[in-house]
Amino acid sequence: MVARRIRRPSGEIKIQVRGLNFYYGATQALFGIDMDVEARRVTALIGPSGCGKSTFLRTLDRMNDIVDGARVEGRVLIDGEDIYAPGTDVVRLRKRVGMVFQKSNPFPKSIFDNVAYGPRIHGVRNRRQLAEIVERSLVRAGLWDEVKDRLDANAMGLSGGQQQRLCIARALAVGPEILLMDEPASALDPRSTARVEELIGELRADYTIVIVTHNMQQAARVSDYTAFFYEGRLVEFGATEQIFTNPSKKQTEDYITGRFG
Numbered sequence: 001m002v003a004r005r006i007r008r009p010s011g012e013i014k015i016q017v018r019g020l021n022f023y024y025g026a027t028q029a030l031f032g033i034d035m036d037v038e039a040r041r042v043t044a045l046i047g048p049s050g051c052g053k054s055t056f057l058r059t060l061d062r063m064n065d066i067v068d069g070a071r072v073e074g075r076v077l078i079d080g081e082d083i084y085a086p087g088t089d090v091v092r093l094r095k096r097v098g099m100v101f102q103k104s105n106p107f108p109k110s111i112f113d114n115v116a117y118g119p120r121i122h123g124v125r126n127r128r129q130l131a132e133i134v135e136r137s138l139v140r141a142g143l144w145d146e147v148k149d150r151l152d153a154n155a156m157g158l159s160g161g162q163q164q165r166l167c168i169a170r171a172l173a174v175g176p177e178i179l180l181m182d183e184p185a186s187a188l189d190p191r192s193t194a195r196v197e198e199l200i201g202e203l204r205a206d207y208t209i210v211i212v213t214h215n216m217q218q219a220a221r222v223s224d225y226t227a228f229f230y231e232g233r234l235v236e237f238g239a240t241e242q243i244f245t246n247p248s249k250k251q252t253e254d255y256i257t258g259r260f261g
C-alpha cells in the first residue's frame, strides 16, 4: 500500500478553518472545509471556475458579510480567535487581514492619498507619520523608486502593473498580518506578473499569504502549500511540491494535468 503523503503545515498555524459551510441564500457554495494556514507561508487556492475559491478567500476576512442572504457555519480562527464570534470587531479584523483583488482598484486620488487612506481611517493624522508609512509601504511593494517623485500625481495615471503594486502598498499600509490575494496578476502582462510574483516571494517572510490563482504554473512558483477545491469541497491540501508532483487524488491530478477546468 502506498503511504499517504499529505503534508500538513508543520510550523506556526495562523488560520484554522473548521467545518466551514457557506451559503448564498439557499445555495450552498462551501461544504465542510477544514484547513490550516501556516504563518509566513504562501497558500495557493486552485480549482476550476465556480468551485468556491473566492468565496472561501472572502470568508477569511468576512468580506462575504456584505452579500445579501449570505450565511456561514463553522469556525475561522485567526491566532486562535474565532472571527465569526459575536462581538468581533470587524474593523480591527480588516486591519489584520488585507485584501488585494484581481482588478487593481486604486481610488481616483493621488498616489500618496491612496496609500495613506487606510492609516487615516485608523486615526493617523500626523503628516510626517503618514509620509513615513506611505514611503515604507511603497518600498515594500517595490514601487517607491518608480513613484517617489510624483506622489501627488493621480494614481489612475499609473500602468496596470504599477496600479496593482499600489494596491498592495495600500493593503500593507495598515500593517496587516495576513494578505489575501484574489488572482492578483491575472489582468497583468507577463512582465508585471513576474514582478508581482517576485513581490509575493519577498512579502512571504513577514506576511501569511493566501492567493487564489487560475494559473497552475503560478501556484507552483509562488506557493508553499496548495489547496485544490472542486464543487465547493476541499479535495486535497498539502505541500505544493507534493500536490504538483504526486497528488493523492485523481481529481487533483486530472486538474493539474489540464484534463478539465
Ligand SMILES: Nc1ncnc2c1ncn2[C@@H]1O[C@H](COP(=O)(O)OP(=O)(O)OP(=O)(O)O)[C@@H](O)[C@H]1O
Residues within 6 Å of the ligand: 024, 027, 029, 047, 048, 049, 050, 051, 052, 053, 054, 055, 056, 067
Ligand atoms: N454573490 C453571489 N451570489 C450568489 N452566488 C454566488 C455569489 N458569488 C458566487 N456565487 C456562486 O458560488 C459558487 C462559487 O463561486 P466563487 O466565485 O467562489 O468560485 P471561484 O472558484 O472563485 O470561481 P472563479 O475561478 O470563476 O472566480 C459559484 O457557483 C458562484 O456562482
